[in-house]
Amino acid sequence: xxxxxxxxxxxxxxxxxxxxxxxxxxxxxxxxxxxxxxxxxxxxxxxxxxxxxxxxxxxxxxxxxxxxxxxxxxxxxxxxxxxxxxxxxxxxxxxxxxxxxxxxxxxxxxxxxxxxxxxxxxxxxxxxxxxxxxxxxxxxxxxxxxxxxxxxxxxxxxxxxxxxxxxxxxxxxxxxxxxxxxxxxxxxxxxxxxxxxxxxxxxxxxxxxxxxxxxxxxxxxxxxxxxxxxxxxxxxxxxxxxxxxxxxxxxxxxxxxxxxxxxxxxxxxxxxxxxxxxxxxxxxxxxxx
Numbered sequence: 001x002x003x004x005x006x007x008x009x010x011x012x013x014x015x016x017x018x019x020x021x022x023x024x025x026x027x028x029x030x031x032x033x034x035x036x037x038x039x040x041x042x043x044x045x046x047x048x049x050x051x052x053x054x055x056x057x058x059x060x061x062x063x064x065x066x067x068x069x070x071x072x073x074x075x076x077x078x079x080x081x082x083x084x085x086x087x088x089x090x091x092x093x094x095x096x097x098x099x100x101x102x103x104x105x106x107x108x109x110x111x112x113x114x115x116x117x118x119x120x121x122x123x124x125x126x127x128x129x130x131x132x133x134x135x136x137x138x139x140x141x142x143x144x145x146x147x148x149x150x151x152x153x154x155x156x157x158x159x160x161x162x163x164x165x166x167x168x169x170x171x172x173x174x175x176x177x178x179x180x181x182x183x184x185x186x187x188x189x190x191x192x193x194x195x196x197x198x199x200x201x202x203x204x205x206x207x208x209x210x211x212x213x214x215x216x217x218x219x220x221x222x223x224x225x226x227x228x229x230x231x232x233x234x235x236x237x238x239x240x241x242x243x244x245x246x247x248x249x250x251x252x253x254x255x256x257x258x259x260x261x262x263x264x265x266x267x268x269x270x271x272x273x274x275x276x277x278x279x280x281x282x283x284x285x286x287x288x289x
Contacts, residue, residue, distance in 0.1 A: 026162040033105035036214035037222035048225045049102040055232035060092025073242040079139030083127040090119030118149030132183040184251035192241035196234045203230035
């Protein structure tokens with residue numbers, strides 16, 4: 001490893017240790033398992049919260065198949081194939097794990113809901129490193145990042161402390177949009193990352209106001225059910241991105257693209273403002289002549 005890589009790892013580890021010392025532990029709130037919609041349909045308890053996980057399984061399987069079907073996604077780097085494979089495995093597993101949890105919500109089952117999500121989160125970080133920073137470092141980071149995600153789940157389960165898991169979940173939520181904007185992409189359609197991030201943010205809002213949405217909709221659908229559907233749009237947009245994208249001729253970040261567009265907009269605005277309108281005098285003939 002280079003000196004820079006070693007420095008980054010040391011800073012990250014030290015920051016984590018300091019954070020663990022200066023912040024209080026976050027135990028799992030048992031009210032988390034008390035969802036607004038607990039209706040039973042066709043003998044399925046919490047039916048809508050269970051069934052709304054099916055899209056994860058469908059898109060996960062589709063993405064996994066397309067990763068290996070005649071290079072449909074045009075993955076140019078070997079590490080990318082490994083990263084996207086783990087991502088789609090995680091997405092498909094969410095369909096099973098989350099359904100299993102919602103059949104009988106409790107801490108023991110919640111492990112199988114959260115573990116697949118950490119696989120998806122951490123593999124996405126590795127994919128970004130591969131594509132936008134360094135292929136070799138990103139490829140080597142896949143397994144360590146997956147292990148970090150798994151350890152965060154085990155730490156929560158054994159010590160009833162959500163801090164490591166919170167970092168694994170929320171750091172990608174901040175890092176991925178920033179990297180999508182700041183770092184030059186290798187492929188086109190980079191803006192799809194932002195659409196995916198937007199749907200995930202919307203999903204977290206819906207999760208937070210589960211009961212409120214259930215009341216607003218006259219007990220038709222709860223916020224947690226909508227959260228599942230919105231979160232499933234994340235792999236949908238990323239799959240569309242993979243299907244449409246091509247290697248770019250010139251690597252320019254979204255931030256640079258926006259700056260260029262804004263400069264052109266301002267320039268056109270100045271030209272428009274400086275335009276002058278001239279009027280010609282038309283002689284009027286007296287009708288009495």
